[in-house]
Amino acid sequence: MTIINWTQLILLKNKRLLFKLVFLSSFLALFIACSSKAEKQQADKEPIATNKEVVSFVYHRFGDSRYPSTNISLADFEAHLNYLKENGYQVLTFSDAIDYLHSSKEAKKTAVITIDDGYQSFYENGLPLLLKYDFPATLFINTESIGGADYMDWKSIKSSENNGIEIGNHTHSHAYFLNMSSEERYKEFENEISKTQQLIEKNTGKAPETFAYPYGELDEKMVQIVSDAGFKAAAAQNSGVIYSGTDLMQCPRFPMSESYAALDKFVSKAKMKALPVINRNPSSFLLTDEVLQPKLTLKVDSFPISLQQMQCFIQGTECHLETKNLPDGTVEITMSPQSAINQRRRTLYTLTVPDKDGKWYWFSQLWINPSIH
Known part of the structure; x- marks a missing residue:
């Protein structure tokens, strides 16, 4: 191999190395930029x-x-x-x-x-x-x-x-x-x-x-x-x-x-105050004509509420209320109407309860029956 060929080979290898270095640098810069953007987006969505x-x-x-x-x-x-x-x-x-x-x-x-x-x-x-x-x-x-x-x-x-x-x-x-x-x-x-x-x-x-x-x-x-x-x-x-x-x-x-x-x-x-509801069943609040008296069950976080003073309100009818203390320290609360509500387009269920210090907590759910115009 001639001297010229050796020189060309060395230059070719150096160019490939340079290309790899440039590619790696660009990749690292892109990675850092994306990481910074992700961190910013996460910061914007702090709990x-x-x-x-x-x-x-x-x-x-x-x-x-x-x-x-x-x-x-x-x-x-x-x-x-x-x-x-x-x-x-x-x-x-x-x-x-x-x-x-x-x-x-x-x-x-x-x-x-x-x-x-x-x-x-x-x-x-x-x-x-x-x-x-x-x-x-x-x-x-x-x-x-x-x-x-x-x-x-x-x-x-x-x-x-x-x-x-x-x-x-x-x-x-x-x-x-x-x-x-x-x-x-x-x-x-x-x-x-x-x-x-x-x-x-x-x-x-x-x-x-x-x-x-x-x-x-x-x-x-x-x-x-x-x-x-x-x-x-x-x-x-x-x-x-x-x-x-x-x-x-x-x-x-x-x-x-x-x-x-x-x-x-x-x-x-x-x-x-807000009633700390962990789970609500059913999750949907849309009704059909066939659902006459929808039952709503809530799992509520454990805190010193006064269950004896809990109040339940349902538009257009009386509210039947049941409570149950669960093994994990939470409370299960079930609300249901005493009579049918399916002929109303919108019906609000409301629950209020005080704690031992006299502060009141509130939860409500709006049921909607789209078939009622």
């Missing part, structure tokens, strides 16, 4: 601290007595805000409350004010009171109604956002999605979420981070669609307190309308 709770309230209309079932008087609403201010609650938007739950910040009394549908009465009557008390809130809007009779327009929505109001997704049409066939339901639901995200971002400059189910109606696949869309959290309409055991895609809220808006009722909800 909720077990000692933190958030009480959330839902309002619709303000000072509009034409619709008492969804309205609150301005005097009652201001009384609510004044109580929160005077009693040291931190009031956060819905998305900020979720961030707080995941954060290392100390536990505080925390409340969230949410408003559904975007009625003009919020902008004219509710927002000025929030500004007076320097409180933020979250407004869930259904974009098809924007600018229509009794509804806010984009200008007032943007103005609200500029004044500390988070804008959330409430779908485009605010339809009864459970009335649709399953084939149509999920396609329409997903399309409407996407359309509303685009419209809100176009008109406010920011895509929503939170969602609220129209009428509080949902099924398991709808929950998955909302989760896959990337929302921080979603609000339902069963009452209760958000805590470490809450499915953040089904956050409970206490309704506030004229029927429930008296200050003493508001205060009792603001002080409420």
Whole structure:
């Protein structure tokens, strides 16, 4: 072999070595970058601290007595805000409350004010009171109604956002999605979420981070669609307190309308604790006409609750309640209606119980029969 051939061979080997070194360096850099991204994603999803709770309230209309079932008087609403201010609650938007739950910040009394549908009465009557008390809130809007009779327009929505109001997704049409066939339901639901995200971002400059189910109606696949869309959290309409055991895609809220808006009722909800439910059977909350008296069984974490003072409420009928202490120290609680509830579209089961210190704990489940229109 000539000297030239030897030289070429050495250069060829060095090039191969250099190529391997470059490839290895690139691989290591990519691995480190992916690891850092994974660590960041994990950090963004730290578990909720077990000692933190958030009480959330839902309002619709303000000072509009034409619709008492969804309205609150301005005097009652201001009384609510004044109580929160005077009693040291931190009031956060819905998305900020979720961030707080995941954060290392100390536990505080925390409340969230949410408003559904975007009625003009919020902008004219509710927002000025929030500004007076320097409180933020979250407004869930259904974009098809924007600018229509009794509804806010984009200008007032943007103005609200500029004044500390988070804008959330409430779908485009605010339809009864459970009335649709399953084939149509999920396609329409997903399309409407996407359309509303685009419209809100176009008109406010920011895509929503939170969602609220129209009428509080949902099924398991709808929950998955909302989760896959990337929302921080979603609000339902069963009452209760958000805590470490809450499915953040089904956050409970206490309704506030004229029927429930008296200050003493508001205060009792603001002080409420979350009942730590380990397991719920059945997991589905959809009913059919054939299920007349659905039974709900809960396994509740062990803590010094007073079983003798436990209370059970079912809309439209009496509640039959059974409790059993289990060998592992937990409590099994079974709720069932004394009469049929299958002719109601929505029926709420509610359970309350105090502990030895007199603090009250709350759980509720909303049953839905889609065949009742």
